[in-house]
Amino acid sequence: MRPQRGRRTGLVLAATAAAALAAATLTTAASGAAADEGCAVDYRVVSSWGSGFQASVSITAAEAVSGWDLAWQFSGDTTVTSAWNVDWSQSGGAFSGTDVGWNGSIAAGQTREVFGFIGSGSTETPTGITLNGVACGESAPTDPPTTGEPTDPPT
Numbered sequence: 001m002r003p004q005r006g007r008r009t010g011l012v013l014a015a016t017a018a019a020a021l022a023a024a025t026l027t028t029a030a031s032g033a034a035a036d037e038g039c040a041v042d043y044r045v046v047s048s049w050g051s052g053f054q055a056s057v058s059i060t061a062a063e064a065v066s067g068w069d070l071a072w073q074f075s076g077d078t079t080v081t082s083a084w085n086v087d088w089s090q091s092g093g094a095f096s097g098t099d100v101g102w103n104g105s106i107a108a109g110q111t112r113e114v115f116g117f118i119g120s121g122s123t124e125t126p127t128g129i130t131l132n133g134v135a136c137g138e139s140a141p142t143d144p145p146t147t148g149e150p151t152d153p154p155t
Contacts, residue, residue, distance in 0.1 A: 038061075038062050038063075038136065039062065039134070039136040040059070040136055041059055041060075041070065041072075042058040042060070042111070043056075043057055043072075043126060043129075044057075044058070045123045048123055051120050052118065053118070053123045054116065054118055054119075056113055056115075057070070057086075057113070058111055058114060059112055059131060060110070061131075063108050064106065065131070065132070067098075067099055068098065068114065068131060069133070070114075070130070071096040071097075071130045071133075072094075072126035072127065072130070073093050073127050074090075074122070074124075075093065075124050075126070075127070076122045077120075077121040077122070078121035078123075080117045081118050081120055083115060083116065084116055084117070085100055085103055085114065085116065086114070088115075088117070097115060099114065103115070
C-alpha cells in the first residue's frame with residue numbers, strides 16, 4: 001500500500017503545482033494589462049484613525065524598472081511621519097521617495113508593493129505622480145513623426 005500512497009501524494013503535489021502555475025500566469029497577465037499605459041502607481045490607504053493613516057504604495061511597470069524614484073504632491077496638510085522600504089523626503093506637500101536597493105527592480109508587467117508609510121492629515125490620493133521623472137500613464141516625450149509636406153485642411 002505504501003508505494004501507491006507515495007505515488008498518489010506525488011500526483012497530488014504535481015496537480016497542486018500545476019494549479020499554482022496557472023494562477024500565477026493569470027495574475028501576471030492581469031498585471032501586464034494594467035501596465036499598458038507605461039506605469040501605474042497604486043496609493044492605497046490601509047487603515048485610518050483620527051488624523052492619522054497607514055498607506056501602501058505599489059508600482060506596475062510596462063517596461064522593466066531597475067531603480068525607481070517616485071514623486072508626488074500631497075493636498076492640504078498631509079505629512080509622512082514614518083516610512084519603511086523607502087528613502088524619502090518631504091518639503092511642504094512635495095513628497096519624493098527612492099528604492100532602498102533590494103526593492104528597486106520591477107519586471108515588465110509586474111505589480112510590486114514597494115513601500116508603506118504612516119501619515120497625518122488628508123487621506124486623499126496625491127496628484128502629479130511621477131516614476132523616474134515621467135508622469136505615470138504617459139510615456140517619455142518623443143519627437144513628433146514627420147510625414148512630409150503639410151496638407152491643407154478640408155473645407
